[in-house]
């Protein structure tokens with residue numbers, strides 16, 4: 001059961017005049033509002049489906065594939081599949097969990113994630129999902145891609161080693177901040193987050209520490225410098241609660 005998950009409140013877009021429709025999620029009748037995705041309906045009803053590239057503040061993208069569910073026998077991403085009356089959805093089968101584990105292991109091996117030295121350890125959704133899926137090894141060989149670190153901005157840093165190319169910062173910039181701050185290019189190990197600025201650095205981009213884009217990263221890639229080690233390791237978000245219990249919310253969203 002999700003307790004203090006801000007995704008819940010944000011994902012609810014119900015029309016009080018309209019009787020809720022229902023679909024079946026893991027054998028349970030699940031009401032939804034018109035326009036909601038399966039993932040939004042699941043969150044609103046307290047069912048956790050692992051996800052990384054979804055945030056209710058921006059348009060769903062469907063790229064990380066962590067939120068895969070079985071919908072009437074087909075495997076689809078829950079964040080981009082509209083909820084419809086009568087759908088039979090399973091989100092928690094052994095096969096789906098195994099597929100999610102492999103996707104997560106791939107994310108770890110395609111980047112350079114050193115959790116013990118990462119400032120975002122304990123708040124990181126990738127780390128939390130890995131724990132929740134019971135990940136104990138990488139399964140795939142490490143790729144050790146050569147990536148860059150941009151510390152040029154006075155208040156924000158971008159560590160590409162940890163970027164999982166979820167595109168949330170790009171969408172938050174475009175949809176919420178009305179700025180073209182980032183774009184994604186390449187595929188797989190060659191994926192790269194490009195900064196929109198004259199010289200390709202954060203310093204000459206138009207990003208501001210108050211921008212939604214600067215606060216939405218689910219991992220320790222795009223970080224606020226001034227906030228570092230605000231909460232000690234051991235007392236952070238997922239140090240105390242599993243992501244399957246509290247969902248994907250930022251520390252500042254916690255009540």
Ligand code: SF4
Nearest residue numbers: 163164166167169217
């Ligand atoms: S910097 Fe963060 S939010 Fe942006 S694409 Fe990378 S992981 Fe996603």
Ligand code: FES
Nearest residue numbers: 051064065067079
């Ligand atoms: S959260 Fe649905 S594909 Fe990433």
